[in-house]
Amino acid sequence: MSLTGWLTEPRTGHGLRVATDDAGWTRHDFPSLAVAAGNVAGLLRATGLRRGEVVSLLLAAPETFLAGFFGVLAAGGVVNPMPPPSGLGAGGAYPKQLTHLMRVAGTRTMVVDPQLAGTARSAAAAAGLAVTVLTAPGADQSGDGRPGRPVTPAADDPQPPAGDEVALVQFTSGSSGHPRAVAIRADNLLANITAIRRWLDMGAADVTATWLPTYHDMGLIGCTLAPVLNQSDILAMRPDQFIRSPRRWLSCFGEQGATLTAAPTFGYAYAARRIDPDELAGMDFSDWRAAIVGAERVSRRTLESFAALLGPHGFRTRAFLPAYGLAENTLAATGLRLAPPPVALRVAGQLRPGEPVEVIAVEEVGTDPSADDDWLIGCGDARDGVAVTVVDDEGGPLPPDVVGEIALTGRSVAAGYHGPDGPDAAFAGGRLRTGDHGFLHDGQLFVLGRAGDSLKVRGRNLYAEDLEARLAGVDGLSPERVVVLAGSAGRTPELHALIRQRPGPWAAEVARILGREGGPGVRIRVLSVPASTVARTTSGKPRRRPMFRAAMDGSLSGEVLYDSTEPGAWLP
Template sequence: MSLTGWLTEPRTGHGLRVATDDAGWARHDFPSLAAAALDVAGLLRGTGLRRGEVVSLLLVSPETFLAGFFGTLAAGGVVNPMPPPAGLGAGAAYPEQLTHLMRVAGTRTVLVDPHLAGTARSAAAAAGLAVTVLTVAGPDQPGDAGPGRPVAPAADDPQPPAGDEVALVQFTSGSSGHPRAVAIRADNLLANVTAIRRWLDMDAADVTATWLPTYHDMGLIGCTLAPVLNQSDILAMRPDQFIRSPRRWLSCFGEQGATLTAAPTFGYAYAARRIGPDELAGMDFSGWRAAIVGAERVSRHTLESFAALLGPYGFRTRTFLPAYGLAENTLVATGLHLAPPPVALRVAGELRPGEPVEVTAVEEVGTDPSADDDWLVGCGDARDGVAVTVVDDEGRTLPPDVVGEIALTGRSVAAGYHGPAAPDAAFAEGRLRTGDHGFLHDGQLFVLGRAGDSLKVRGRNLYAEDLEARLAGVDGLSPERVVVLAGSAGHTPVLHALIRQRPGPWAAEVARILGREGGPGVRIRVLSVPAPAVARTTSGKPRRRPMFRAATDGSLPGEVLYDSAEPAAWPR
């Protein structure tokens, strides 16, 4: 298998179906997608693109994105997917954010949707970069290139980056600060796609359904590149289409026969909350083989609620495949095997780095939506070509059932961060120190959270995601309405709870839980905030560090309902 081999031998009768806003689907078969990609490659070569130069993609439609992605590879360029305005939050700040990302990526050419061409030119000028801006449009739109509209001799001899050359520069989510650019070699990309295909036992009959954006690693590699290189069908929706109608996403499996998908926990929780059983009448989910769950803490309550809703229509809990991955490892690192249901642990005592974990209960995830979220769900074992260890602060390997930092080695580990001045301490001696804490139990990885999103109190770590799970369900609070921020203001440890809900009785219980978890000396603040106050990354994760600073200095919009530092503090 090669990255561009399919361009010269595309599979007929299969391809990409893109959701339209009139509830229909636009079909683009693999031969037409391959032709469009080769046209883009010819255009790039005609502009003088040099081998190894970065081509940024600012393309929203899946069919034009694929043409740009594989056209760049075929021309010997390095692909750099960029988030469109909706991905970074539309508004006045977008051009400045785009300028920063171009500067970090070292962009030389931008392939862009026509309506974003002016924005791309302005951002490039502000970055001080000499950038060529080329438009890529659909069949019925004017542009420099696009499906069915060759403007330069097609490149019929793809010359993609060699195995040891960088093929992709992808941005991290930026949950703990500015996104960083990760340099992915061609062999990293092929190794990870191969691992995904073997893990899912993908064959030509599989159909992948996705609403994830293609500019982020899970949507790009897991839900787009893997099925394209597998030459199997894709049903692609935009994130906003999923938000408007999660039923339409489920209909891909229950009515159109999709078999594979991946989504963060949020996606399954949102669908379970928004859809009633009557909307599923007539659907059949028995052919749904794999529903990968990753990108954020895996919630037992969410999995069981989703399975309880779809179970009467053929969905099986073993369809869930909790997984762990990150951009620095191309994408996937661990994942549950096909067939067995996910496993959840309950632990006693404190989870302290370097100390053993006391497991008090082990249960298979079922279909009981009343189960609480005080459980840790296993994210499976290492996928092909990846080795997972848990290490202490000095990098020494820890035994199973001891908390430490997750470290990875193998063919999927990236070359490092992109750029001459990029930090690379995380990639020392071929081993990736992920910055995430977790432990291994019975061969599975259990992820606790990011070290940078935790608060160390009396020798133990309080993880923001763990606290969010404990708060979800308080007086009906849904998980996506709860964000916990952990850090220090001067010498004082602080926990902020941002709740997207009007003030109510829930505030007292939230303050009580955080006070119990933090203990004496930890300042607890509970805020009722509007939705725009919760800044998110391109992958939907909370941007915790910027929000922590804003909550601490008082610039975050919202009403403070409780502050333990105030005299006679009490939730309002």
């Protein structure tokens, strides 16, 4: 298998179906996509692209993005997907963010949607970069947006990066600060895609349905590149279409025969909360084989609520595949194997790095929407070509059931960070120190959270995601409305709860829980905030560090309902 082999032998009768805003679908079969990719490759060669140069893509439509992605590879370039304005937020902040991303990527050429050409040129000028900006070929033209420009298609002579050549510069989600650019080699990309196809036992009849953006690693590699190299059908929606109608996403499985997907926890939670059971009348989910759950903490309540909603229509909990991955490992690192349902653990006491975990209960995930979230969900074992260890602060391996930092080795581990971000000690010696804490139990990885999203208090770590899970459900608070920030102001440890809910009785219970978890000496703040206050990454994760800094300098908008340092503050 090669990255561009399908371009010369595209499968007929199958390809990409793209959701339109009038509830319809447009079809782009693999042969037409191969021709479009050849046009992009020819355009790049005609403009003098040199092998190994970075080509950034600013393309919103899935069919145009696919043509751009494989066209860059066929021309020998390095692909760098960038989020269009809808992915970074509209308004005046976008050009500045785009300028930063271009500097990090070292962009030399851009292929963009025509309406974004001016924005791209302005951002390049602000970055001080000499960038060639090309508009994506449309259906009736094969050049750079200027009718009549002759370009020789190049799909019949692809010259993609191979072996240890870098093929992809992928931005991280940036949950802990600015996104970083990861240099992913051709062999990394092929190894991870191969591992995903084997994990899911992908066949020619499978259909992948996705609403994830193609510039994000889970949407790109898991939901787009894997099925394209498998030459199996894809049903693609935009994120905003999913938000407007999660039922339409479910109809891909219940009415159109989709069998595979991947989404973050909040996607399943949103669907379970927004969809009325009557809306599923006539749907059949019995062919839904794999629903990968990743990108953030996996919630037992969310899984059981989703399964309870769809269960009467044939959905089975064994379709859930909790997984752990990150761009620095190309994508997938661990994942639950097909067939068994997810496993939930309840542990005693506090989880401290270097100390053993006491498991007091083990249960399979079921269909009880009232299940509490004080459980840890297993994210499966290592995928093909990946080795997972849990290590101490010095990098020494820890035994099972002991908390430490997750470390990865294998063919999927990227070359390192690209441009000004690299090299980095996280990749030292061919081993990736992920910065995430977790432990191994019965061969499965249980992920606790990022070391940078936690607060160490009296020898124990308080993880923001764990605290969010404890707060969700307080007086009806839903998980997507709760964000916890953890950090220190000088020597004072602080916990801030940002709640997207009008002030109410819930505030007292939230303060009590955080006060109990933090204990004496930890400042507790509870805020009611508008949705615009919660900054999120391109994959929907909270951008905790920038928000914590804003909370510290007073620029975070919202109403403070409780501050443990204020005179007269009511006691939690």
